[in-house]
Amino acid sequence: MKEVKAIIASFETPGELLHAAEKVRDEGYTRFDCHSPFPIHGMDDAMGLKRSPxxxxxxxxxxxxxxxxxxxxxxxxxxxxxxxxxxxxxxxxxxxxxxxxxxxxxxxxxxxxxxxxxxNRIPRWHHPVFYSDRFASVTDDGFFISIEPGDPKFDAENTAAFLTAIGGKDVETIEGDA
Amino acid sequence: MSNNAPAFSLPGSMWKTIFVFSILGLLVFIVGLFLAPERIWPNFLINEFFLLNLGLGAVFFLAVLYVSNAGWAAAFRRVPEAVTSVLPVAGVGAVILIFGIHTLYEWSHETTVMMDPILRGKSAWLNEPFFIVRLALYFALWIFFARIMMKQSLRQDEDGKLEHTFKNVRNSAIFLIVGTITFVLASIDMIMSLQPHWYSTVFSLITLSGMITSSLAAIIILMVILRASGLKKIITREHLHTMSNLLLSFSVFWVYMWVSQHMLIWYSNIPEETSYYIFRHFGGWGSLSFLNVVLNWLVPFLALLPRVSKRSDKILLQVSIVVLVGHWLDLYIMVMPPLMGNEPTLGVWEIGTFIGMLALFFGVVLRKLQSIPLVPVNDPYLVESLPEEEHAVALK
Incomplete structure (x- = not known):
């Protein structure tokens, strides 16, 4: 039995990723993450993250x-x-x-x-996003947003469509063993 | 140089206030010379040393920025540069100080030295002519380095050549060595020799850390003044934040040095060392020593820990004023006990000269800030130091 573990979408530039993150935040998602090879200024605000305790x-x-x-x-x-x-x-x-x-x-x-x-919930040995082959480029030149099913607004089809709508390329639904 | 570079001018009423207070300080000093010379000279020494701390601390700050290739501070580098312009004023103060040597320093009386085997042993270093030569040498070196670094920086504004930055990196590296050695010796000569029998190897590190802390506090106050006069876009919250991080860490460094001296002397309990603290740990001096640690460490430490206060002009201004008063108290406790005896006194001589010195400091520095371009427009690091929407200033 397979189930959806995460949906990822890639973006071309840090700027695109930043603005996409703002849209995901405004749409009401809370359990999503942005992945980039280096820190991006203003990302905390764009993702709607609170200050770390x-x-x-x-x-x-x-x-x-x-x-x-x-x-x-x-x-x-x-x-x-x-x-x-x-x-x-x-x-x-x-x-x-x-x-x-x-x-x-x-x-x-x-x-x-x-x-x-x-x-950071460490140690954690694996994460579903690593099932994606393309995701490896995140350490080099890839910019990704991932949304996980734990999010109250998550819906496999709608979320994938939403990510495409805000400019995400190669939207990929990652499935794994339940 | 671009014509639309931001400038700064202080309202005339402020100038009047600064002028009145500096004249008042001068009057207190002159009247004190006749009415209470034994009390006015120690106060003059405190304020002279304080003024030199503010100016020299800024040279150290600039030198560290240069040798570490720091880019973040380029936008407001003219503020510490202007602060260094009080060094010549402190040099004039050092000349005046020479007339007070006999009131201040026990070792300057030949008869006392003759009767005292310890002072006789130290007389090769602690004698009047050599003291004056050393003072002259210290101030000549400090003013020289402050001048050449300022000159290179101002020249870069005009011709935009990179070599000025490289030259200043070299000047800074030399200054960090020369400046540290001369300042260590100067605090031994000017302050520690007030009790010529006593010595401590950490003493100069206490004055050094106090110097950097108070100078940072003065620079922060000037930054807040500039921000209030409409330069918020050049001198940003990020700059204030980093400056207050530095202030916080140097305040911690000061208390670290203070405890290092205090605890080791307390622990070994040798009479020739404890003589310093016997004076300062009982009665009124004891309370003041406690207050000293509160003002110079506890208040800045607790106040500057939260991120909010490091980004607030108002809180930073208040903390910086506390640190400046604390540094005065630190010097007061160092200088006064051997000269004034068992109980501290606080009156018009103390307050008047201190306020006069501060007014003189802000008068000289703010005047300098009015006369030089406020932003080093051709500095290679300026872009790095400015927020993105202000990059045009750097690219002019």
């Missing part, structure tokens, strides 16, 4: 890291194993700064890398 993930993780670093050192040296070192106070915040700062950065970096994985 990654910054907040990084910020939250960084603050957590600083709290863990400061808290652990403070707790050990004042509560768990109080020890007077070179005549300094038990709560000597100056000495904690390095590790607090290091964990601030480390947790923030973890948040950035793994948060990016989660937001």
């Amino acid at each position: 990654l910054g907040f993930i990084v910020g939250g993780m960084a603050v957590l890291g600083a709290a863990v670093g400061l808290g652990l050192q403070g707790w050990v040296t004042t509560v768990e194993y109080p020890l007077i070192l070179s005549g300094k106070a038990l709560w000597s915040w100056q000495a904690y700064i390095i590790i607090t700062f290091a964990l601030f950065v480390l947790f923030g970096a973890f948040g950035a890398v793994f948060g990016m994985f989660v937001l």
Whole structure:
């Protein structure tokens, strides 16, 4: 049993892709993607993408890291194993700064890398668009829009017709095992 | 040069305000010389060093842009170039400073040096004639480099030759070495030698990072002023965004250096090193040291983290003013304690001279901005730096 996995259409230039993306967005599609060999200025707006929440993930993780670093050192040296070192106070915040700062950065970096994985749904080993032979040119000179069935507005025939109408060439319906 | 290149002029009322405040600052200084010389000289040193920081920081900024082949800033490069024109003014200030040496520097009194074995050991470097020679050398080099870089840039406007850019890349590379060494020595001479027994190897990095931070803040304020006077299309939000990223990172660099000095001295706890912080960590000075970190790091850090504030003229203006006041406080805490004793004082001498210095700075720089073409029309990077719809300015 085969079912539709995605519909792709190719465009000639980055500019065409950008304007096609605007039309797809205006038509009400939300689960579609644009593929190009390089970043295109203004694409985020054209696709109607919101700002990535990654910054907040990084910020939250960084603050957590600083709290863990400061808290652990403070707790050990004042509560768990109080020890007077070179005549300094038990709560000597100056000495904690390095590790607090290091964990601030480390947790923030973890948040950035793994948060990016989660937001991009990585790892993912395969994607239906790779069934298309022509799609390989996306790493060289190809510009594609793909729309997937998960989109509420998706309809195999209408969507293909729509992509042709907005100037897409070689509209291809990709099917795979259900 | 194209005739329809954007120009800038400040309304006459603003000129009047700037003029009045600089005269006021000058008056405070002159009156202070007679009424409270022991208090006016430290204030003069703070403001002299501040003014030199603003000008020299802009030369560093330009030099880094050149050696890194940065294209993004070409559209507003005339702003840092104009800021460097305060260096000669700071040079005049350095001449005046010579008359205050005996009030400021312990090592300039021969009898004190004779009685003090440590100062005797340092007298080969810390003596009056050599100090004056060094000051002259520093300022001569700084003004020289600022001048030749500006000259090449302005010449390119006229003949459009690429070689000016290449020459400035070479000038910048030399300046980055010469400028760093001379500035490190100058902050040791002018500020650190106020407590001639004490030394710290990180000290000059604190003044260096403070210099770049305050200079970036001043450049941002000037960019906001230019934007408000109708240059929004040349000096774009993207430019402001990148500048505030730099301001944010150098503010973090400043606190990094500040903590490096503070923590290591606190940790090793050697009397000859802690003498610096004993003064500055208790009573009124302690609160001011805390406020220093808040103004120079915490406020810019928290305020500039969100993307929205990096793209807002108003917020950037406020943060930059906070950073400038913070830098003044940083220098105040460096200079005042050994000279003024146990409690900080804030009065007409401090505020008057600071406002006068700022008015002088903005007066000189804005005048320069009025007299030079605002956009380097023949710069090879200008196209890269302008938004697409303004490319015509570059292609004229």
